[in-house]
Amino acid sequence: MSPSLSQHAWGQPPWQIDSSPARKPLPKSVDFAIVGGGFTGLAAAAWLCLLAPEKSVAVLEAGRIGAGASGRTGGMVLAESAAGDLPGLGDVLAGLTRILGDLGRACGLSLADACELALPGAWEIARSGGIANSAIEWTDSGALRVVNEVPGGTLNPGKLVAGLASAAEKLGVLIVENERVERVSWGSGGELHFAYEKLRAKKVLFATNGLSLELSGLNDRAHPKLTLAASTAPLAEEQLQAIGLSQRKPFYTVDFPYLWGRVCPDNSIVWGAGLVGAADLGSVEQIDIAAEESSRMFASLERRIRHLHPALEQASFTHRWGGPILFRDSWEPVFDRHPESADGIVLGAYAGHGVALSVYLGAWAAEIMLSRRDLPEWGRIANSG
Numbered sequence: 001m002s003p004s005l006s007q008h009a010w011g012q013p014p015w016q017i018d019s020s021p022a023r024k025p026l027p028k029s030v031d032f033a034i035v036g037g038g039f040t041g042l043a044a045a046a047w048l049c050l051l052a053p054e055k056s057v058a059v060l061e062a063g064r065i066g067a068g069a070s071g072r073t074g075g076m077v078l079a080e081s082a083a084g085d086l087p088g089l090g091d092v093l094a095g096l097t098r099i100l101g102d103l104g105r106a107c108g109l110s111l112a113d114a115c116e117l118a119l120p121g122a123w124e125i126a127r128s129g130g131i132a133n134s135a136i137e138w139t140d141s142g143a144l145r146v147v148n149e150v151p152g153g154t155l156n157p158g159k160l161v162a163g164l165a166s167a168a169e170k171l172g173v174l175i176v177e178n179e180r181v182e183r184v185s186w187g188s189g190g191e192l193h194f195a196y197e198k199l200r201a202k203k204v205l206f207a208t209n210g211l212s213l214e215l216s217g218l219n220d221r222a223h224p225k226l227t228l229a230a231s232t233a234p235l236a237e238e239q240l241q242a243i244g245l246s247q248r249k250p251f252y253t254v255d256f257p258y259l260w261g262r263v264c265p266d267n268s269i270v271w272g273a274g275l276v277g278a279a280d281l282g283s284v285e286q287i288d289i290a291a292e293e294s295s296r297m298f299a300s301l302e303r304r305i306r307h308l309h310p311a312l313e314q315a316s317f318t319h320r321w322g323g324p325i326l327f328r329d330s331w332e333p334v335f336d337r338h339p340e341s342a343d344g345i346v347l348g349a350y351a352g353h354g355v356a357l358s359v360y361l362g363a364w365a366a367e368i369m370l371s372r373r374d375l376p377e378w379g380r381i382a383n384s385g
């Protein structure tokens with residue numbers, strides 16, 4: 001059995017998740033069960049209750065909501081998918097804004113404002129090429145400059161988790177924390193087995209992303225890693241200007257070595273790079289970010305950041321953390337029926353591109369569960385690698 005999520009040694013990001021779902025007993029059965037309380041699961045659950053208030057919906061979360069990638073993400077809001085645009089995908093950023101708007105209106109919350117959503121654009125940066133008057137002129141294995149501007153922006157991940165959870169609860173979703181689904185047996189619908197209890201559901205959404213791959217049918221079909229992030233203490237406005245980030249556009253490299261980041265409203269900066277594998281450990285849940293490999297990677301990331309620009313030489317680091325991420329060789333997300341039953345849907349594997357996509361596709365998954373929409377033509381588990 002995998003260790004409890006509370007045993008993770010993945011460090012703490014700088015933000016909080018200020019939401020504690022009401023503690024309620026587990027019912028015997030529901031119409032829809034969602035396994036995983038990250039952005040995907042919470043958005044799907046809230047959307048289900050918005051569209052079909054007469055249906056019962058439960059989110060089952062092994063730890064606390066946001067315990068996986070969603071509470072630990074970098075918070076860059078990106079368009080499309082890690083594999084670029086996909087047939088029929090639609091406009092992910094417009095979709096995110098619409099979904100947050102519709103959920104917020106239905107329960108008297110201003111979700112986009114509450115999660116500090118801002119969409120000023122995002123910069124792709126690289127060591128060769130560069131646009132005229134690139135705001136970024138950094139040194140990192142070459143001269144790093146802006147090569148392209150794409151749609152995108154930033155949000156506060158802790159506030160998005162809390163906002164989605166609060167909208168979901170207001171719309172009638174039951175959120176149960178600290179209940180790990182150990183296995184699901186299929187008959188007519190699914191029966192979810194916990195350590196001491198069971199729950200029957202007509203349909204089940206697996207929104208467990210880089211964790212519990214056996215449960216979601218993704219074992220050996222996708223690659224889980226832990227990805228690392230760190231934040232610097234707030235900089236003065238002049239320092240932000242000197243390093244080219246006063247426009248607060250998030251950035252990511254399109255060549256290697258990888259580096260991404262964004263400025264937070266208090267002028268601290270979240271930076272990220274580096275993937276830790278779980279080859280010898282069996283599961284990313286067992287990776288300790290204080291252990292040798294991660295410590296070495298954090299030291300290297302911090303050294304790189306201090307050398308990017310003279311204004312960063314004295315930067316001090318306040319937080320180090322990591323979170324699970326799931327990749328496929330094709331970089332396409334998984335969006336498919338569960339390999340063992342058509343009553344299960346599996347959604348995830350967004351790589352480092354899941355903040356907007358998780359909410360957008362979570363709502364799409366809800367519509368499939370209500371038989372109002374079909375699966376997209378991409379996302380098949382069988383195409384995994």
Ligand SMILES: Cc1cc2nc3c(=O)[nH]c(=O)nc-3n(C[C@H](O)[C@H](O)[C@H](O)COP(=O)(O)OP(=O)(O)OC[C@H]3O[C@@H](n4cnc5c(N)ncnc54)[C@H](O)[C@@H]3O)c2cc1C
Nearest residue numbers: 036038039040062068069070073074076181323353354355
């Ligand atoms: C450090 C980091 C930085 C990132 N930066 C960005 C970024 O800047 N921009 C971007 O677009 N994407 C980024 N990503 C990716 C993005 O955060 C994820 O794609 C997205 O959060 C995935 O959401 P999710 O709900 O699908 O999965 P998760 O948030 O991982 O949620 C899965 C949930 O399932 C629960 N769970 C697992 N197993 C079980 C079980 N058996 N029973 C019950 N519950 C279970 C977990 O506890 C977890 O809460 C980043 C990821 C990381 C880790």
